[in-house]
Amino acid sequence: MENSYECPRKPNKDVSLQELRDRLAEFAEARGWDQYHSPRNLLLALVGEVGELSEIFQWKGEVARGLPNWTSADKEHLEEELSDVLLYLVRLADVCGLDLGQAALTKIVKNSRKYPVNK
Numbered sequence: 720m721e722n723s724y725e726c727p728r729k730p731n732k733d734v735s736l737q738e739l740r741d742r743l744a745e746f747a748e749a750r751g752w753d754q755y756h757s758p759r760n761l762l763l764a765l766v767g768e769v770g771e772l773s774e775i776f777q778w779k780g781e782v783a784r785g786l787p788n789w790t791s792a793d794k795e796h797l798e799e800e801l802s803d804v805l806l807y808l809v810r811l812a813d814v815c816g817l818d819l820g821q822a823a824l825t826k827i828v829k830n831s832r833k834y835p836v837n838k
């Protein structure tokens with residue numbers, strides 16, 4: 720049994736993109752999946768997961784922040800699909816050799832210049 724992939728919920732633990740990247744790399748390596756993880760394949764998988772995420776909201780109309788009327792099962796499903804999207808995004812950035820965390824911080828700075836507070 721591989722305990723390195725088990726991760727019981729620890730609500731206060733900050734999870735870094737680096738940790739996700741490394742665990743995904745280990746996961747793929749251990750299964751011989753690196754050969755399938757080309758940038759294109761990962762992008763298509765990411766788009767598929769965005770579709771699964773969209774299905775959760777499809778036909779629901781506007782949804783209140785905090786999802787007050789959702790069941791815990793609905794929220795768990797949402798967590799799973801959000802995670803699938805995040806994990807493919809992190810993996811895609813990794814196989815492209817990009818530092819996603821740094822790139823995202825840089826993009827926030829660029830956005831703040833593009834959309835200054837006083838406009």
Ligand SMILES: [Mg+2]
Nearest residue numbers: 768771800803
């Ligand atoms: Mg999924």
